[in-house]
Amino acid sequence: MRGDAPIVVIGAGIAGLSVALAAAPRRVVLMDPGGLNSSRLAQGGIAAAVGPDDSVLAHVDDTLAAGAFHNDAAMVWEVLAAAPEAIGWLQAMGVAFDRDAHGLLLGREGGHRASRIVHAGGDCSGERMWMALQERVRMLGTVDWRTCEAEALLLRGQAVAGVATRDFHGRENTVEAAAVVIATGGLGALFARTTNADGATGSGLALAMAAGARTRDLEFVQFHPTALNGGQSRLPLITEALRGAGARLLDASGEPLMRGLHPLGDLAPRDVVARRVWRAWQGGGAFLDATALPARWQARFPTVATICRAGGIDPSREPIPVTAAAHFHMGGVAVDAIGRTSVPGLYAVGEAACNGLHGANRLASNSLLEGVVCGRRLGAQLRHHAARAAAGRFRQIARGAGLDSQSLAELRQQMWAAAGPVRIRHGMESTAALLAEMAGAGWQARVAHAVVAAALRREDSLGAHWRAES
Template sequence: MSLSGAPLVVVGAGVAGLSVALAAAPRRVLLLSRGHGGLDGSSALAQGGIAAALGPDDSPALHAADTLAAGAHHNAREAVHLLTAQAPAAIAWLARQGVPFDREHGGWALGREGGHGHARILHAGGDASGRALVLALAAAVRRAGHVEWREGVEVEALLLRDGHVAGVRVRADDGTDALVEASAVVLASGGLGALFAATTNPATVDGAGLALALAAGARARDIEFVQFHPTALAADETACRLPLVTEALRGAGAVLRDRDGRPLMRGVHPQGDLAPRDIVSRRVWQARHTGAGAFLHAQHLGDGFAAQFPTVFAACMAHGIDPRREPIPVTPAAHFHMGGVAVDLDGRSSLPGLYAVGEVACSGVHGANRLASNSLLEGVVFGRRVGARLGAALPSAPARGPWREVARAPAAAPAALARLRRLFWESAGPLRDGAGLRAALAQLRDDEELRASWQGALAGELLTAALARTASLGAHFRCDADDMRAATA
């Protein structure tokens, strides 16, 4: 195989992968995705919107300050400042690609979300922002002459030559395999929420790209940091993806209560039901584990519920719950992965020729906890940057040695995967402790099927990182942290 003229290969067609593909023009791009139309990842499910300092009293510096506070100052400051400084230009670019952002009073409609000191959240189609972004970017990719998009394929292996990542092996829906040369490979394969029993992420967001990068020897960063959303619909916990019950409902006066009607957040935090996500998640987790139960009461919205929250209303009704008349059972759920493949500001991983962008990557921009509506922004800002850099100049001269394939381990069978998701949720969920993490690692080691799977290997990496971080920070909460301090004092 010769690398001359090989395309830039982009794995994943959420906001991050689509942005890379568009920005790399005129370089030839081969875009690979499991699903179709870019709609199978988390991007299309995003409800809240995308953040940018566009309001009259706002600035990228204020947006950066809020991002750092949310991230418990564990963030990489340079990445944060780049993100917030580039946000207004990213919005203008998205509008040029045809994203129909909602408008009011002749300008963008700017909403406010938890953790943001100013109104700076743009949305499109009300609570269908992510879908609007994906549809516009996917249409722009289909029009672009430089991108070939192969859908319904699974990237199963990286091909290396002289230590450079220079291709991938893909399996198509019909079971056929193909080797594809690449001038460079960009992973834009999303997070890993689907490895947890309770998650808001779709089944395709399972950490496969991260597992592949780790198998090839790329360095990971901060993989113990997972954000849990406090309120997913708990109607059918065997389902792979739980519908999100948006925070905006609590903003509109809905209250979390146990099954006897006692308010769950009273006396827990001065902001009550609107306390930061990690605090509410832990309270809901505890209430469910003690048997008290957790329910969101939004009956006061009455018939206005359907008009104000159409997505949540439809999800509740589909599960036989009428939120106008009865409380909504809720559970915390894995929502966003702050950690991932360690990259610099240009998406470069520690492996030559391998890049990562979007949720699979960790530039350190989110620190220990992501600020709401910053992840679509991350995909667009860093996606455009990485695409433009690789479009302008290839990473290095083509390698010439023999090819070496690095595949991830086989996938776990459905029953083993279900065991892993339950184990992962109980041990590495919103509340963690050393004993639980050690027991989970031992269970993984003793489970032959899981031990041999790539999902088991990835879960083992995360459990090990969570065990090593003995103090609580951001979304990583160790309930044994005080005991440990006392024991080592």
């Protein structure tokens, strides 16, 4: 090919930005589909064992327990041991973490036995981190930031050698690459109730599947137990850190929702709490009561306070109605510790990838940590990657057309009913059949079908994958 080929990164969340920063001074083309991404919506911070009463071992133990010991233990150790250094790097990138007189202000979230969540701007953590990193990326003279959609991968032989794109004016383009990184986030928007941005539909997973990349653990979808219950497509998240500060989950009668169900009570792992909230809605609803907290909590959690006011709720006087909602995909494109997929030249990182860190259920606030640690590791590896793509003619492997809006709405309802917090065989079987029929009409249906098919194959309950008889 002519000249040196860049590294192409598809996705501009924290994982993709970390790749681009660590790859410098290699030339990078960063493809941003535009709009919100899950990194920016993250209210929880980043988990790191930096407190005086904490240790990496304790963080590892909590991660393995939350993941139902389905995790890759070596990956867990590698990522969590790198957490303190990742906090230092983020600070060097300009992230101003919350502090008190003793140093970093550490919060606690579900599944954690210690306070180890580092926040930036309280519940604005994801946005603050993303803003700092994207500003650094834009300062680099080596990153070409493009607003476009990746619609196909270019293959020479069996190796990925570029991307075919379309921008928002309909203009098509091809970019040859020495390596392509999928950093497109998860697939929560394939469910009728979700905390994710509208674009979190598994688009990168669809590209990888079309190219023949192996997938892993697709059945494991985490449902956050406390999204604000409302009628909109994307449900605002009520951060778990609010429960860490003392808010309580109640049923419709005002009784403690988690009483006697788990030793950690309201801060039990998310899969446990989400199922309890889901069942509470069968009997009248679930509520998060913050009325007993000191008034200053709204200054610490400004996003939650704003969300409640927009919904006509005064959280200082009344409980917040909450519901479970699709939040994070533990599965994804199967990758090794570096981020390599089974297809030469194709890499994946962040929520789009599955490296075994999260197991069957993600421990709260380990995802931003994964994006930073694994993104930086992959970027450093690609910095020394061969600068030329494979020679010869290429062929396009397209993701294919998407579903129309009506079909996508139907798919989302089907996925919530059949593959939500509690799953029943006959519901999944009928939904799998419907999705198979829809697969020819849109790539979202192929991704959704792969998730349901994986859930059907795993006949026992494990972590966030919960099978019920009825």
